[in-house]
Amino acid sequence: MTATLRTEFRKLVTTRIWWVLLAAMAAYMVFLGATMAFSFTVDGGTTTSVTGSTTTTQLDPLDIARTVYTLAPALAYVFPVIVGVLSITGEVRHKTTTLTYLVEPRRGRVLVAKLVASLPVGVLFGLAGTAATVLAGATVLGIRGDATMLGEPTVWRAIGLSVLAMTVWCMVGVGFGAVLPNQVAAIVVLLAFTQFVEPLVRIGLVAVHAPGVAQWLPGAAGEAITGASLYTSLAGGQMLPWWQGLLVLVGYGLLLAGIGRVTTVRRDVT
Amino acid sequence: MISATSPGELRIEHLVKTFGPVRAVDDLSFTVAPGRVTGFLGPNGAGKTTTLRVLLGLAAPTSGTATVGGRRYADIEHPARVVGAALEATSFHPGRSARDHLRVYAPQIGVPDSRCDEVLETVGLAPVAHRRVGGFSMGMRQRLGLATTLLGDPQVMILDEPANGLDPEGIAWLRGFLRYLAGQGRTVLVSSHVLSEVQQTVDDVVIIAKGRLVHASDMAGLRDLAGSQVMVVSPDAAGLRALVARRWPAAASPVDGRDGAVLLRDVSAAEVGSAAFAAGLELHELSPRDRGLEDVFLQLTAEEVAA
Numbered sequence: 196m197t198a199t200l201r202t203e204f205r206k207l208v209t210t211r212i213w214w215v216l217l218a219a220m221a222a223y224m225v226f227l228g229a230t231m232a233f234s235f236t237v238d239g240g241t242t243t244s245v246t247g248s249t250t251t252t253q254l255d256p257l258d259i260a261r262t263v264y265t266l267a268p269a270l271a272y273v274f275p276v277i278v279g280v281l282s283i284t285g286e287v288r289h290k291t292t293t294l295t296y297l298v299e300p301r302r303g304r305v306l307v308a309k310l311v312a313s314l315p316v317g318v319l320f321g322l323a324g325t326a327a328t329v330l331a332g333a334t335v336l337g338i339r340g341d342a343t344m345l346g347e348p349t350v351w352r353a354i355g356l357s358v359l360a361m362t363v364w365c366m367v368g369v370g371f372g373a374v375l376p377n378q379v380a381a382i383v384v385l386l387a388f389t390q391f392v393e394p395l396v397r398i399g400l401v402a403v404h405a406p407g408v409a410q411w412l413p414g415a416a417g418e419a420i421t422g423a424s425l426y427t428s429l430a431g432g433q434m435l436p437w438w439q440g441l442l443v444l445v446g447y448g449l450l451l452a453g454i455g456r457v458t459t460v461r462r463d464v465t
Numbered sequence: 466m467i468s469a470t471s472p473g474e475l476r477i478e479h480l481v482k483t484f485g486p487v488r489a490v491d492d493l494s495f496t497v498a499p500g501r502v503t504g505f506l507g508p509n510g511a512g513k514t515t516t517l518r519v520l521l522g523l524a525a526p527t528s529g530t531a532t533v534g535g536r537r538y539a540d541i542e543h544p545a546r547v548v549g550a551a552l553e554a555t556s557f558h559p560g561r562s563a564r565d566h567l568r569v570y571a572p573q574i575g576v577p578d579s580r581c582d583e584v585l586e587t588v589g590l591a592p593v594a595h596r597r598v599g600g601f602s603m604g605m606r607q608r609l610g611l612a613t614t615l616l617g618d619p620q621v622m623i624l625d626e627p628a629n630g631l632d633p634e635g636i637a638w639l640r641g642f643l644r645y646l647a648g649q650g651r652t653v654l655v656s657s658h659v660l661s662e663v664q665q666t667v668d669d670v671v672i673i674a675k676g677r678l679v680h681a682s683d684m685a686g687l688r689d690l691a692g693s694q695v696m697v698v699s700p701d702a703a704g705l706r707a708l709v710a711r712r713w714p715a716a717a718s719p720v721d722g723r724d725g726a727v728l729l730r731d732v733s734a735a736e737v738g739s740a741a742f743a744a745g746l747e748l749h750e751l752s753p754r755d756r757g758l759e760d761v762f763l764q765l766t767a768e769e770v771a772a
Contacts (some may be wrong), residue, residue, distance in 0.1 A: 201573075202573035209565040290553055294556055297545060297550055298570050
């Protein structure tokens with residue numbers, strides 16, 4: 196198993212696409228971290244009600260810090276997911292599946308190795324994405340004269356959980372790739388679901404007074420891991436405890452991988 | 466059932482592989498012996514690659530078995546150390562360097578990274594080891610594919626169309642290299658759709674068409690087929706037809722536009738002469754024709770396609 200793992204890990208790090216995605220994600224998170232920190236401090240918890248009366252409720256600076264610092268798993272989780280997806284679809288696309296199964300005909304073992312090998316890469320995406328967000332967010336908060344809250348243990352806990360959530364997302368990507376190994380189809384479905392379908396469904400479920408269902412969706416579970424949900428604060432709704440969110444997201448990854456194992460992974464390689 | 470099988474022997478037994486209504490491999494049986502270079506021949510679409518994919522555990526057989534040294538590929542402990550197979554010259558991630566491509570698979574095969582440099586040296590790719598495979602020519606890809614098969618120093622080499630894209634110099638090099646490997650006692654199976662490409666390299670031939678075996682022998686056996694064709698011409702066309710129909714109904718093929726002329730395969734001129742004499746048939750021509758091996762190959766495979 197160690198040998199299979201080393202082979203799968205080398206596959207991930209000997210191509211350049213993951214560097215490109217890592218850099219793109221970091222740049223994206225610098226932008227989002229700074230913008231969100233700015234908008235939170237400018238608007239400072241001012242909410243305008245439908246009747247037009249303005250009530251100022253000062254948001255807890257701790258909540259602001261936690262929400263800003265954990266933006267990566269809320270808005271950029273698609274990056275580690277894509278890296279995970281590519282570890283399977285890339286093999287199909289470049290027809291390297293043949294060689295992979297020639298050197299290790301036990302296909303289930305290859306899939307498990309891909310899942311495990313995605314974890315250190317996911318950690319790296321989590322560290323880079325979260326660091327970029329925290330740096331940009333804390334800088335803007337500091338400039339705006341707000342507390343960065345970087346001395347708070349709960350903030351650091353949220354930051355750590357943000358890294359953890361990104362790590363799990365990378366593994367979920369591998370499972371998704373196993374179900375849908377066609378690269379173009381996988382990327383299209385992935386982007387459509389994460390950027391469009393799930394946010395709409397979450398808002399819709401809240402609107403029909405079923406927020407309890409929305410919390411089981413993968414994106415919601417990912418945000419629950421950090422305990423600070425942008426969507427939940429925007430749209431209202433419920434959130435799972437962090438450890439349940441973690442279990443649900445890991446469950447999605449393993450379920451997808453299991454479905455892939457008994458469907459696409461078993462097929463003839465032609 | 467499995468008799469004393471030598472570790473490098475390939476054995477295909479009653480193999481069937483269907484894709485929907487298509488029988489890509491149809492009750493195919495043959496063996497490939499160690500220490501020899503065997504050509505696995507047939508036209509495009511004959512089922513060569515499908516047979517190899519089943520043998521290598523990449524596709525499941527519909528029925529029948531395909532084994533390496535008596536074991537199914539998937540049951541071999543470290544398969545890449547027993548069998549080195551290159552099926553497609555395009556199976557590389559274009560973004561990896563040649564050396565990184567090999568380094569990826571080295572841990573799984575169980576060889577150190579230094580082995581990657583050795584095999585690159587062997588196939589002559591050491592100078593471009595750090596170049597990305599995306600920029601490689603077909604010939605360089607073929608060499609990298611070969612290098613990959615060599616990583617595990619396997620007893621059995623299976624190469625699908627390895628001469629595709631090689632220049633004449635590369636083909637000469639490949640020929641020598643395959644002979645060298647077989648000389649070390651390894652099993653070398655080389656597929657091709659062109660006999661002339663491998664006829665100077667191989668010891669044995671296995672020829673298939675439409676998924677069925679049409680011929681298996683050593684090269685001498687194939688050459689025998691080439692030599693034993695006789696052109697027979699008689700002024701008595703009806704008499705000739707009757708004689709041929711009686712004696713060699715399956716061996717005759719007509720000669721274009723000539724009534725009273727026939728080509729007979731696998732029959733010697735002496736046999737035809739004595740039969741004609743006994744039948745009182747006047748002959749104007751009785752000549753052994755030396756067919757090229759390619760003609761034999763084409764005829765063998767065309768017959769199966771027609772049938």
